[in-house]
Amino acid sequence: MKLKVTAVDEQLRVTYEENVHFDTDLPEFRTQGGVYVHSDRLTVTSPVLMWVKALDVILEKMKSSGFNFAQVKALSGAGQQHGSVYWKEGAHHILKNLSPDLPLHQSLKACFSVSDSPIWMDSSTASQCFSLEKTVGGAQQLANITGSRAYERFTGNQIAKIYSQNPEVYIQTERITLVSSFAASLFLGDYAPIDYSDGSGMNLLQICDKRWSMTCLNACAPGLEEKLGHTVPSSSVLGSIAPYYIQRYGFSPDCKVVAFTGDNPASLAGMRLEEGDIAISLGTSDTLFLWIQEPMPATEGHILCNPVDSRAYMALLCFKNGSLMRERIRDDCASGSWDEFSKALTSTVTGNNGNLGFYFDVMEITPEAVGIHRFNKDNKKVPDFPKEVEIRALIEGQFMAKRIHAEKLGYKIMPKTRILATGGASHNKEILQVLADVFNTPVYTIDTANSACLGCAYRAIHGLVAETSVSLADVVKLAPAPRLVVTPAAEADEKWLLTWGVRGL
Ligand SMILES: Nc1ncnc2c1ncn2[C@@H]1O[C@H](COP(=O)(O)OP(=O)(O)O)[C@@H](O)[C@H]1O
Ligand SMILES: O=C(CO)[C@@H](O)[C@H](O)COP(=O)(O)O
Structure with a gap:
């Protein structure tokens, strides 16, 4: 931190x-x-x-x-x-x-x-x-x-x-x-x-x-x-x-x-989120957030007032076992190297041949669960996986949880949906490829992984004119647009995702 x-x-x-x-x-x-x-x-x-x-x-x-x-x-x-x-x-x-x-x-x-x-x-x-x-x-x-x-x-x-x-x-x-x-x-x-x-x-x-x-x-x-x-x-x-x-x-x-505001609201500003986009921050915690017009609070996830438009809201899901969990598996299975970690992702296949896992070193927020739970393709609990399988199971599991919980909040992935990724792990293209495959959606980033910081710089400029009803979108319209980093691989069809949903997370 x-x-x-x-x-x-x-x-x-x-x-x-x-x-x-x-x-x-x-x-x-x-x-x-x-x-x-x-x-x-x-x-x-x-x-x-x-x-x-x-x-x-x-x-x-x-x-x-x-x-x-x-x-x-x-x-x-x-x-x-x-x-x-x-x-x-x-x-x-x-x-x-x-x-x-x-x-x-x-x-x-x-x-x-x-x-x-x-x-x-x-x-x-x-x-x-x-x-x-x-x-x-x-x-x-x-x-x-x-x-x-x-x-x-x-x-x-x-x-x-x-x-x-x-x-x-x-x-x-x-x-x-x-x-x-x-x-x-x-x-x-x-x-x-x-x-x-x-x-x-x-x-x-x-x-x-x-x-x-x-x-x-x-x-x-x-x-x-x-x-x-x-x-x-x-x-x-x-x-x-x-x-x-x-x-x-x-x-x-x-x-x-x-x-000043919270880091996730600030990221929403920094990523210039538009309605329909989905933002995923891979910082210490993993968070997923959406711009919404009508709040529908539920007992899962959070509705926050929107930091950019006082009439709107943002929905937020927070996952505590984010980067620290990835770092632990990187240290155990990839000699502490992100390069080796990424190689394991490229050397294994989408869907991990049916192997899946839930990795919660500390009590998770979404869902409320703890422990490491691995299942093979026959849905049998197993004590361990080979190192590369473990790495893919972790990353697919983390992103599948995000998709399932976003869909539970009512979010629907449309043909036009973009994922905007930020936070430390958004530097890692192989991790983003899994993200694109799991959501079957292209992933974009902005030039800095520090979207919260950038968002505050934008908000500072906006603050100077906000009283004259100029929107943040107007103030930042000249800023560089998000950059496409990865698109879903052709084989990433919805079949294996469905199996995940059925096997439950
Ligand atoms: N190449 C990489 N691949 C995966 N994760 C990375 C990489 N580089 C940095 N990270 C992770 O990014 C995390 C820090 O993200 P950051 O957004 O700076 O955190 P914060 O939530 O404190 O703002 C670190 O915990 C680290 O594990
Ligand atoms: O608890 C939440 C959001 O509800 C976290 O997302 C904190 O806002 C801290 O974030 P990072 O340290 O991961 O940036």
């Missing part, structure tokens, strides 16, 4: 990219994959000061490389969804008076009442989820209100856990931000509001009228409305950059901060 930056010029060309890798650039925090997995294997957190220090490091890297901060007209950003940051009483004053002589992590070191922020990988709040659904009248009812049934990683349940386990800490907290609005707060030198789109990943926001659900807030913790602040459209200008950045890095006082 990394902190990344992308700058674009007025022609929407990417002019600068940089990143900070949490594990290797900030080894003093001793994270693995940017996180701590606690001994119960359910609680997963990240040190909030590591995120703050990562911002110091990336800004210093930019300064040393001669980046011209004065030219930046607007900035925006994205954070992993659902994670939360707890600001201690008195933090606001410190945030508003940052000394340009000090790095942020020094000024802010005593500002957080919870030093290890719960993040999206956490699944330790089952009892809070149960109680929230019970309060509102069941899982479907909660989905109707907030867009999702109760999910353990969703922020309301995380807040409820902190309140029930440590009410003192909750009381000492003056503000709760999402990872996205926390990062925006750092640039603003003030508490930034939560945007509608990332706010929909909390089990607290009414997705129809974009107001907090008082029933849900009260079910999680007392006095929560005040600690969360108000919500804003994702394209809002929040204000100008804080004096700290003007004095320390040479930003212009006119540089505007546009609301």
